[in-house]
Amino acid sequence: MSNSHLFLPSGFLRTPLQNGLGRYIPQLQRITLKFCKNHGGSRGVRDFIESDLMEFAKTNPGTVVYLKPRRHRSPCMVAEYLNGEREYLSCHEFSRDEVHKWLSYMCTRSGIPVMRFRKYQHTDYPTVQGVWNPFTHQAPEINVAEFPHGVLSKPIDHGQTATEQLIEIFKKTQIEDPVNKPSN
Amino acid sequence: MRNGRVGTSLSGAVNVISKRNFKAHWVAPTLRELQRRKVIEEDRNGGPKIFHRSTFLEWNYDAEIFAFSNRLGEKFNDSSLRAALTHKSYIERETARLSDIGVESNLQFHDNEALAKKGGEIMSKFINGYLRAVFTQVPEELIRAMHDFLTSNATLETVAKHIGLGDLMLCADFPCKTETYVKSFKAVVAALAESSGEERARIFVQDLVVTQLYGQDVNELWNPVDPVGNLTAILKREGKAEPEFRLIRQAGSNSILAVYYVGVYSDKNFISEGAGESLEVAKEMAAREALKKLFHTEDSMRALPFGRQLKNIQSRIAQLENQPNVPLSEWISQKVMSAVH
Numbered sequence: 001m002s003n004s005h006l007f008l009p010s011g012f013l014r015t016p017l018q019n020g021l022g023r024y025i026p027q028l029q030r031i032t033l034k035f036c037k038n039h040g041g042s043r044g045v046r047d048f049i050e051s052d053l054m055e056f057a058k059t060n061p062g063t064v065v066y067l068k069p070r071r072h073r074s075p076c077m078v079a080e081y082l083n084g085e086r087e088y089l090s091c092h093e094f095s096r097d098e099v100h101k102w103l104s105y106m107c108t109r110s111g112i113p114v115m116r117f118r119k120y121q122h123t124d125y126p127t128v129q130g131v132w133n134p135f136t137h138q139a140p141e142i143n144v145a146e147f148p149h150g151v152l153s154k155p156i157d158h159g160q161t162a163t164e165q166l167i168e169i170f171k172k173t174q175i176e177d178p179v180n181k182p183s184n
Numbered sequence: 185m186r187n188g189r190v191g192t193s194l195s196g197a198v199n200v201i202s203k204r205n206f207k208a209h210w211v212a213p214t215l216r217e218l219q220r221r222k223v224i225e226e227d228r229n230g231g232p233k234i235f236h237r238s239t240f241l242e243w244n245y246d247a248e249i250f251a252f253s254n255r256l257g258e259k260f261n262d263s264s265l266r267a268a269l270t271h272k273s274y275i276e277r278e279t280a281r282l283s284d285i286g287v288e289s290n291l292q293f294h295d296n297e298a299l300a301k302k303g304g305e306i307m308s309k310f311i312n313g314y315l316r317a318v319f320t321q322v323p324e325e326l327i328r329a330m331h332d333f334l335t336s337n338a339t340l341e342t343v344a345k346h347i348g349l350g351d352l353m354l355c356a357d358f359p360c361k362t363e364t365y366v367k368s369f370k371a372v373v374a375a376l377a378e379s380s381g382e383e384r385a386r387i388f389v390q391d392l393v394v395t396q397l398y399g400q401d402v403n404e405l406w407n408p409v410d411p412v413g414n415l416t417a418i419l420k421r422e423g424k425a426e427p428e429f430r431l432i433r434q435a436g437s438n439s440i441l442a443v444y445y446v447g448v449y450s451d452k453n454f455i456s457e458g459a460g461e462s463l464e465v466a467k468e469m470a471a472r473e474a475l476k477k478l479f480h481t482e483d484s485m486r487a488l489p490f491g492r493q494l495k496n497i498q499s500r501i502a503q504l505e506n507q508p509n510v511p512l513s514e515w516i517s518q519k520v521m522s523a524v525h
Contacts (some may be wrong), residue, residue: 017346018398021490022391025255029348062255066242078198082348089201113199124399128484135433135445143433179245 001018003116010116013128019110027082027110030064031103035075035091047096048103056100060107077103081111187239188358200413228510236358248352256347258388261379267294267373268303269349271364273356295373298460303374306382307334310389313505317497318488319402321480321520323512329406330397337362339396344369347392386502387494396488402481403472408512415448418478421516425451427474429467432457446470478517 003010019025033049035042049067057065075091077099087106090101130136145152160168226232237243249269253260258263272295282289296465317488335341342513344350344365349372355364377385408414414428446466447457458469476482494501510519 017343017392018395021398022395023257023491025347029255029351030248030251050378062251064244064247064251066244068242082346084345084350087201088198090203125483125487130483134435138433140432 005164006116008116008117009113012118013120013122014112016110016112025082026060026107027060028063028107029080029082030066030076031080031106032066032068033075033091034068034070034073034077036071036073037069039074041092044094044096044099045091047073048099050102051096055147056103063107079109081109083111085111085113087111097182127174187233187235189229191234219499234359245352252348252352256388258376258384259380260375263294263373264299264378265372268294268296268299268375269352269354269368271353271355271367272297274354277356296367299371299374300367301370303370303372303377306333306377306385307370307373307389307393309505310386310501311335311394312508313386313501313503314394314494315391316504316509317501319479319481320508321517322479322509323479323508323515325408325512326402326406326479326481327509330402333400333405334393334396337366340369340393341365343392343396348503383498386498391491397488398490401483403476407472408475411468414512415471415474417513418475418515419450420512422518427455427471429470431463448474471518478515 010144016027017025019027033045035045037046057063075094077089077091079089081087081088087109089102089106091102094102110121119129139152141153238245249262249265253265270293275291275293275295278291278293279289282291308331311331312327313321315330319327319330337452341362349365349368350360353360353364353368357364372478373389376388394418412427419425419427428449430447430449431444432444432447436442437444442461443459444461444463444466445457445459446463448455450468456470456473458466458471458473460466460469473482480486510516
């Protein structure tokens with residue numbers, strides 16, 4: 001149940017530069033795809049570049065795509081974000097779809113490192129009516145009251161005791177004394 | 185010089201999405217020892233070595249500029265944008281370098297001095313327009329304090345860094361100084377006004393600079409020096425009775441954690457209350473709360489509008505750019521209009 005055994009850092013939800021409040025700015029600055037032109041481990045990356053890369057570049061015009069063919073190296077992608085963070089991912093023996101999926105994953109990230117969210121909501125204005133303090137909703141009469149007080153010393157919603165209820169019922173069922181009746 | 189040393193140890197750190205792998209028993213101790221030696225070397229040299237992004241092999245300045253304008257969703261004139269990103273120091277360095285080699289430089293470089301100055305002016309104008317349209321009841325001194333906060337070097341540097349100007353600027357200093365970032369950002373605003381018109385530049389400043397006001401307590405940016413005196417003056421000008429301060433609550437007056445609640449009344453009408461650890465402090469807090477209520481800047485004030493919520497008041501914002509709010513010395517409720525939104 002606890003999270004202390006996790007090495008993953010934890011934090012609260014945040015976004016760089018209030019992104020989305022004014023306009024949304026895609027945070028992926030540039031992505032570098034490094035691959036080998038021959039080796040089989042780069043086949044997926046090569047297939048992706050031949051088929052899906054142009055569409056990706058067109059739909060993400062705010063991201064610069066660099067291609068780095070390097071012989072005898074395993075394929076990888078390095079994503080750089082606007083807040084200066086970098087993400088490295090090895091694409092060795094990925095299929096074309098896997099490369100596409102991981103690339104779109106990189107697009108949706110801001111550079112803030114992966115962390116466990118402590119809460120899924122955040123607000124800078126936690127209270128509108130003011131934080132409760134012991135004086136909230138207290139009757140002003142307590143300032144000049146002498147305790148013990150007839151009303152303020154009692155519990156607020158005491159209600160009638162059984163004795164008081166019986167007295168009230170008795171009073172209601174009382175037959176009026178004809179001597180005290182006002183003359184019509 | 186396109187490299188340097190930085191005090192922080194986090195530059196150059198790469199987050200690796202790791203996979204399961206099997207390494208020999210000697211790999212981890214070797215890497216640990218190399219890291220230890222690297223840390224010692226870097227401490228001796230005053231920080232890890234950093235390189236400008238343009239020194240990398242994978243760098244295409246034209247593509248970066250294209251991506252920059254698309255990222256922000258704005259259209260720039262190519263010449264304006266390039267001029268906005270070029271600094272005088274860079275031009276001087278390049279011409280000196282070329283003349284050292286012996287090449288006569290006929291380079292058509294425009295620097296961003298004029299653009300930066302113009303950008304600073306129009307940015308101030310747009311910010312003031314927004315603040316006066318949103319904070320209609322507030323005296324001009326608080327508008328000025330909020331404007332100074334938004335146009336401060338720290339705020340503008342943060343904004344400039346987070347839209348990617350760090351790699352695009354052509355300047356002689358590396359790591360780039362705060363003034364360089366601020367100048368580039370102001371020049372970019374001016375370049376946008378030149379390219380797409382003042383309307384788009386206004387929306388740009390609202391979306392990027394003014395949103396930095398979110399989460400800030402405006403009452404921490406400015407507070408009148410003598411709240412009791414100011415409140416008395418305002419009530420007198422409005423023709424209301426003098427403010428009367430009464431003790432409402434108190435607790436623990438003999439202890440360190442004493443608390444006094446003082447309420448402000450005008451002609452037996454409750455205005456506000458304030459709490460403090462002594463009577464004088466509580467009185468001042470009560471006067472401050474009263475002023476906050478008058479200016480509509482309490483903690484419970486309306487949320488600031490941003491982005492699409494500004495569509496209806498853009499004309500109002502443009503109108504108020506040149507009309508300062510009422511100053512504190514003349515402030516009365518009748519002079520300020522009711523809130524627009």
